[in-house]
Amino acid sequence: xxxxxxxxxxxxxxxxxxxxxxxxxxxxxxxxxxxxxxxxxxxxxxxxxxxxxxxxxxxxxxxxxxxxxxxxxxxxxxxxxxxxxxxxxxxxxxxxxxxxxxxxxxxxxxxxxxxxxxxxxxxxxxxxxxxxxxxxxxxxxxxxxxxxxxxxxxxxxxxxxxxxxxxxxxxxxxxxxxxxxxxxxxxxxxxxxxxxxxxxxxxxxxxxxxxxxxxxxxxxxxxxxxxxxxxxxxxxxxxxxxxxxxxxxxxxxxxxxxxxxxxxxxxxxxxxxxxxxxxxxxxxxxxxxxxxxxxxxxxxxxxxxxxxxx
Numbered sequence: 001x002x003x004x005x006x007x008x009x010x011x012x013x014x015x016x017x018x019x020x021x022x023x024x025x026x027x028x029x030x031x032x033x034x035x036x037x038x039x040x041x042x043x044x045x046x047x048x049x050x051x052x053x054x055x056x057x058x059x060x061x062x063x064x065x066x067x068x069x070x071x072x073x074x075x076x077x078x079x080x081x082x083x084x085x086x087x088x089x090x091x092x093x094x095x096x097x098x099x100x101x102x103x104x105x106x107x108x109x110x111x112x113x114x115x116x117x118x119x120x121x122x123x124x125x126x127x128x129x130x131x132x133x134x135x136x137x138x139x140x141x142x143x144x145x146x147x148x149x150x151x152x153x154x155x156x157x158x159x160x161x162x163x164x165x166x167x168x169x170x171x172x173x174x175x176x177x178x179x180x181x182x183x184x185x186x187x188x189x190x191x192x193x194x195x196x197x198x199x200x201x202x203x204x205x206x207x208x209x210x211x212x213x214x215x216x217x218x219x220x221x222x223x224x225x226x227x228x229x230x231x232x233x234x235x236x237x238x239x240x241x242x243x244x245x246x247x248x249x250x251x252x253x254x255x256x257x258x259x260x261x262x263x264x265x266x267x268x269x270x271x272x273x274x275x276x277x278x279x280x281x282x283x284x285x286x287x288x289x290x291x292x293x294x295x296x297x298x299x300x301x302x303x304x305x306x307x308x309x310x
Contacts, residue, residue, distance in 0.1 A: 003308035025209070026146050027076035027193050028137070039144060041079045041137040045069045049128035053171070059098050060105030061171040062131070067106050069196070070135040071113055071175035072251045076194040077146075078184035079139040080177070081115040087132040089125030102131070113177060143184045145255070150191040150210035154256035154284040157265070160277055162199055162250050163243035164226030170249035179273060180253055187265055192255040198305020200245040200290060202254060213287035216301070218294040221245070222279040248306035256284055 001009075011024040021039065022030035028041040047053060047066045067084065074081045086106065090099065110117050115135070159176055176194070183189050191206045199221075207214055218241060227243040238246070257265060262280055269278045285291070291298040 022144075022146060027073040028079070030077070030139070030144055035138070037141055038138045039141055041074055041077050041139055041144075042135075043070050043073045043137075044132060044134045045073065046130060046132040048130050057171065058105075059101035060108075062129070063102035063105030063107075064109045065171050066102075066131040066133055067109050067115070067135075068173060068175050068251070070133045071109070071115070071177060072173075072194040072196070074135065074137040075175050075177040075180040075253065076192055077137075077139055077144050078180045078189075078192065079137040079144070080181065081113055081135060081137045083116040083118045084110065084133050084135040086117060086120035087123070087134075088120065089123050089130040089132075091127055091129070092124060094129075102129075113175070145180075145184055145189050145192040146209070147191050147193050147206045148209035150206050150212050150256040150284045151258075152212055152284055152286045153259055154190055155259045155262040155280050156203075156214060156216070156254070156256050156282045156284060157262075157278060157280055158195070158199065158222065158252050158254050159279075160250070160252040161222045161224035162195070162227070162245075162252065163240060163247045164224045164228075164230055165247055165249040165251075167226035167230070169224075169226070170251075173249075173251040175251065176253045179276065182272060183253075183255065186268065187257060187261060190256045190258070192253065195250040195252045195254050197248045198246045199250070199254065200301060200303055201248075201305025203290060204304070206254070206256070207284075207288060207290070210284075211288075213285045213289050213291065214282055215285050215291040215293055215298060216245075216282035218292055220279060220281045222277055222281075242303065245301065246303050246305050259283065 016023055019031050019033055021032055028043040031040040031042055033040050053062050071081055193202055195202050203214055221244045223240045223244040228240045230237045231240040290301045292301045
């Protein structure tokens with residue numbers, strides 16, 4: 001049973017109440033707690049030594065990444081972070097100075113993005129470090145963007161470049177909070193999420209939620225230099241285009257918008273965010289699954305991104 005099969009089993013009959021507008025199945029839960037003009041976003045995420053970082057990873061980068069992952073999910077709902085709780089599980093022989101530096105990295109990113117750290121929990125965990133973040137945020141009523149709104153004919157966009165995140169970017173990425181809020185304010189975005197498990201896997205979440213398919217133009221994929229270099233220097237490595245589709249932890253935005261708005265969006269984006277690439281990589285189509293179009297035509301792409309427990 002892989003990660004998503006387990007999630008499906010565990011979330012079949014979760015209890016809910018009148019405050020829950022969106023529960024399990026999107027980037028954040030969306031809650032209506034009666035705050036005027038705002039809805040509450042609620043998210044949790046964890047990083048584990050040996051999975052998301054190594055013993056050699058600088059501690060400041062560990063803390064930064066732990067919070068950045070949650071911030072990226074708030075961005076995926078076009079929200080603003082508010083406050084976080086930090087749970088840290090440590091081996092009995094932990095180094096207090098190392099742990100303090102983890103918090104330095106976490107605190108610096110929190111301050112940069114206006115998020116408060118309001119407490120948490122410490123406990124023992126044999127052999128390895130585990131950090132879990134619970135984060136709340138807000139989004140203006142009616143401005144939250146979910147995964148289930150993609151429509152046939154929509155243009156598909158991604159920010160930045162894809163693939164090769166293990167070369168270092170997975171520890172240093174910038175959550176696209178400002179970009180997502182700008183998109184929600186100025187355009188009618190149909191579906192939005194962040195890329196944590198690879199384009200091929202995460203795009204399928206939008207497709208499944210929206211009950212549509214996608215056609216991706218191979219030549220339009222914004223492949224990172226790191227992915228290209230690795231493919232060039234290591235014959236056993238994934239081809240660069242496959243890395244762009246399946247490597248995890250890019251943490252860029254993936255979204256769809258009506259095709260009639262695509263050119264206007266690109267022009268406005270270049271003026272607002274001239275240093276961040278925005279690429280139209282394909283379109284939403286009727287049906288299901290992912291097609292890749294190249295010089296030979298369109299063919300099914302069956303590979304997925306990163307999946308735990310496989």
